[in-house]
Amino acid sequence: MSEEREPPPLPGAAQTVFPEPQDAEDLFVSAASAMESPEAACLSAEDISPSSNGPRDDDPDDLFAEATEEVSLDSPERQPILSDGPSPAITPVTPVMISPRVDVFDRSPDQDEDEEENRDTFDIQISVSDPEKVGDGMNAYMVYKVTTKTSLSIFSRDEVCVKRRFSDFLGLYSKLASKYMHMGYIVPPAPEKSIVGMTKVKVGKEDLSSVEFVEKRRSALERYLLRTVKHPALLKDPDVLQFLESSELPRAVSTQALSGAGILRMVNKAADAVNKMTIKMNESDAWFEEKQQQFENLDVQLRKLHASVESLVCHRKELSVNTASFAKSAAMLGNSEDHTALSRALSQLAEVEEKIDQLHQDQSYADFYLISELLGDYVRLITAVKGVFDQRMKAWAKWQDAQVMLQRKREAEAKLQYANKPDKLQQATDEIREEIEEWEGKVQQGERDFEQISKNIRREVGRFEKDRVKDFRVVIIKYLESLVHTQQQLIKYWEAFLPEAKAIA
Amino acid sequence: MVRSVSVDLNNDASLVIDIPDALCERDKVKFTIHIKTTLSSFQKSEFSVPRQHEDFIWLHDTIVETEEYAGLIIPPAPPKPDFEGPREKMHKLGEGESSMTKEEYAKMKQELEAEYLAVFKKTVQVHEVFLQRLSSHPMFRKDRNFQIFLEYDQDLTVRRKNAKEMFGGFFKNMVKSADEVLISGVKEVDEFFEQEKIFLLDYSSKIKDATAKAEKMTRSHKNVADDYNHISGAMNSIAADNNTAFKKHLEKCAEVFEKLRKLEDRVASDQELKLTELLRYYTRDIQAAKDLLYRRARALADYENSNKTLDKARLKGKDIAQAEENQKQCLRKFDKLSESGKKELTSFKARRVVAFRKNLIEMTELEIKHAKNSMSLLQGSIEILNSN
Numbered sequence: 001m002s003e004e005r006e007p008p009p010l011p012g013a014a015q016t017v018f019p020e021p022q023d024a025e026d027l028f029v030s031a032a033s034a035m036e037s038p039e040a041a042c043l044s045a046e047d048i049s050p051s052s053n054g055p056r057d058d059d060p061d062d063l064f065a066e067a068t069e070e071v072s073l074d075s076p077e078r079q080p081i082l083s084d085g086p087s088p089a090i091t092p093v094t095p096v097m098i099s100p101r102v103d104v105f106d107r108s109p110d111q112d113e114d115e116e117e118n119r120d121t122f123d124i125q126i127s128v129s130d131p132e133k134v135g136d137g138m139n140a141y142m143v144y145k146v147t148t149k150t151s152l153s154i155f156s157r158d159e160v161c162v163k164r165r166f167s168d169f170l171g172l173y174s175k176l177a178s179k180y181m182h183m184g185y186i187v188p189p190a191p192e193k194s195i196v197g198m199t200k201v202k203v204g205k206e207d208l209s210s211v212e213f214v215e216k217r218r219s220a221l222e223r224y225l226l227r228t229v230k231h232p233a234l235l236k237d238p239d240v241l242q243f244l245e246s247s248e249l250p251r252a253v254s255t256q257a258l259s260g261a262g263i264l265r266m267v268n269k270a271a272d273a274v275n276k277m278t279i280k281m282n283e284s285d286a287w288f289e290e291k292q293q294q295f296e297n298l299d300v301q302l303r304k305l306h307a308s309v310e311s312l313v314c315h316r317k318e319l320s321v322n323t324a325s326f327a328k329s330a331a332m333l334g335n336s337e338d339h340t341a342l343s344r345a346l347s348q349l350a351e352v353e354e355k356i357d358q359l360h361q362d363q364s365y366a367d368f369y370l371i372s373e374l375l376g377d378y379v380r381l382i383t384a385v386k387g388v389f390d391q392r393m394k395a396w397a398k399w400q401d402a403q404v405m406l407q408r409k410r411e412a413e414a415k416l417q418y419a420n421k422p423d424k425l426q427q428a429t430d431e432i433r434e435e436i437e438e439w440e441g442k443v444q445q446g447e448r449d450f451e452q453i454s455k456n457i458r459r460e461v462g463r464f465e466k467d468r469v470k471d472f473r474v475v476i477i478k479y480l481e482s483l484v485h486t487q488q489q490l491i492k493y494w495e496a497f498l499p500e501a502k503a504i505a
Numbered sequence: 506m507v508r509s510v511s512v513d514l515n516n517d518a519s520l521v522i523d524i525p526d527a528l529c530e531r532d533k534v535k536f537t538i539h540i541k542t543t544l545s546s547f548q549k550s551e552f553s554v555p556r557q558h559e560d561f562i563w564l565h566d567t568i569v570e571t572e573e574y575a576g577l578i579i580p581p582a583p584p585k586p587d588f589e590g591p592r593e594k595m596h597k598l599g600e601g602e603s604s605m606t607k608e609e610y611a612k613m614k615q616e617l618e619a620e621y622l623a624v625f626k627k628t629v630q631v632h633e634v635f636l637q638r639l640s641s642h643p644m645f646r647k648d649r650n651f652q653i654f655l656e657y658d659q660d661l662t663v664r665r666k667n668a669k670e671m672f673g674g675f676f677k678n679m680v681k682s683a684d685e686v687l688i689s690g691v692k693e694v695d696e697f698f699e700q701e702k703i704f705l706l707d708y709s710s711k712i713k714d715a716t717a718k719a720e721k722m723t724r725s726h727k728n729v730a731d732d733y734n735h736i737s738g739a740m741n742s743i744a745a746d747n748n749t750a751f752k753k754h755l756e757k758c759a760e761v762f763e764k765l766r767k768l769e770d771r772v773a774s775d776q777e778l779k780l781t782e783l784l785r786y787y788t789r790d791i792q793a794a795k796d797l798l799y800r801r802a803r804a805l806a807d808y809e810n811s812n813k814t815l816d817k818a819r820l821k822g823k824d825i826a827q828a829e830e831n832q833k834q835c836l837r838k839f840d841k842l843s844e845s846g847k848k849e850l851t852s853f854k855a856r857r858v859v860a861f862r863k864n865l866i867e868m869t870e871l872e873i874k875h876a877k878n879s880m881s882l883l884q885g886s887i888e889i890l891n892s893n
Contacts, residue, residue: 305739319725
């Protein structure tokens, strides 16, 4: 009658007897002593460019100053968001506080000294709230309140509230990307469109999934704005300021998937892809080669991690549902049980399990909003980083092309020496001289641009890595704390049930 | 201490049975039965004998077929040991060994061992309880076949084949579906049995449902544990590529998730052992109780038929003595079943209540223990991560 049992050896294996599973305490008896002395969180010097002359907003090479507006194939409503006249039916969506209002972005002032701008950059708070449905049917859309609180001087007031819709955010991103990406800036991408999710909302389904969808989107939009203003250059950008402050915003239509602009963008992307394949860059700078490889790897690994966390969210939700289902079944069993004390205990068990199922559901929201969504953001950010490396390659290619052209012009000039038309010679010589000067200029510009973008990227990548590490550290602590809370509640519930179980007589 | 879903069944020192270990060979599981007895009917006072699952089934079936035990609740047969899960894992392990890192392989092997242990615990428990139910029952413990099962020092296979279990089994299953109809259809004069009937029919479906829901719940826990495992692995991959300070941090996080996985796994398997197995067992036991009701209902039907036959015989003036004798026999059988049935059902309730109490307490204590350990782990880790 021993407590110790020898489990059978695995078939085919040697007669290894594995011991009884250790008490859980043994699993981490060395947790406290495991870590060696913590090292200072130092970043390698190469990641941070020592001096930071800020990005130039008046970049002469800015060929895409404003996104062009085109006629959309979409809805006829073109009124600005805030009109004084009778507005279309507004259905306020009950703001169900689903997500733990987690402040992923640490508001504490940055401790590093390398970037002067950071000193007062973080004195800005942005919140996206109060989603409201405007209109009905397929033409309906959600409007969000964007509130900015700040003491920064670039803002005209210290508190502003505006109403924005999803396409406004997309429009903002589109403008910023076209202005800054080719300079090597990592522009945070806007949240993804979702046709399925949005359709459900439009059609008026007030069920949990559309409420969750709206909350997910609201949270994503908030994170998007916060990330954008965290970037010192973007914070000062007039489009960003207009977005945050202006009560009326011209409707961004280039975000329509089916519009002419949309198709144009698709075509551009394809051309870029082809170009990337034919550019064989002579990488003289090992840093870039190394970093590019790192980001390729990180991309793959983050996606894998993200997928695992998404799976966790899903299974945790299932656990919640199954626990609730078991609770109901236990209650029915308790009702059926004819022994009074046992019947009562079973009913109590059912109540405990019901509380626990709510606990699991709350935990799944934490899983989702704390970790899963953040990972999703980073997967998209990495794509932006990779894009920026591509821009550098394009800049290099442009520079090389200019050099090639210059060479050709010089050769043409040399050939002219042997031409036999003296009367045309002077004119031709002048022309070619002009062209050579033009291309010399272009070559110099190309080189400057290439060096500038390289410098920008180094700085951007440094900032990105610092932020990434900080974000992750903050989030993981918050997440572990959410798990602690769940365990605390579990202890409470089960300790309350124990006397009930013991009372069965 | 006996780990059983039923009451502490080994409290009678005259015949003590346990299963200290078992061997898994290919498809067959061999249990080692250990017996200690003071009864003179046994040749030795302490001995062991190896038995297969099929031997248990044979013993169960012979007892079911024994007319004498019709008024008793027959302990439900233990289900077949199911090592399919671990076996599949072992296969995957063998196949993927070359493509895995040393850490991944070690981790998978650990998971495999844990799963194997869990299945092992379950099957030993349920086979042991079956024997202990027999040994602690005043009538079953004297059963000839039970003694053979315990004492016969050779393979029981030949004996098994000789039994008419094939046909018997078929017959058993065939009439089972008529059970419910017959039980609910019979006109009950005895208040006790009327109540029992109502209770058992309802309870039976409720406990079946609760078992299924508990199984789903346990499976979800296991899935969550699995996800922690993958998350840990993914974090380790990212750590491998990172600069020093962050790398340590990530590795620590990966370690936390790995430990969380182990804890979650323990929660799942303890819940299964204490809750799901309890419900599974009593689903089977309730069925055994219903079988008793069925047999009694059949005896009642037989008695009523014998009355009709007697009346007919009296009318015709033929075979009266024979019909009278038959009627007397049926009545006697019915009375005997009612008397022992009442005793059995009463002690069944007591047994059930004690078992639920024991297992619910143990389950709750384990849940608390695991939650406290998780909290410790998490809080310790938060401290370490913060101090970095």
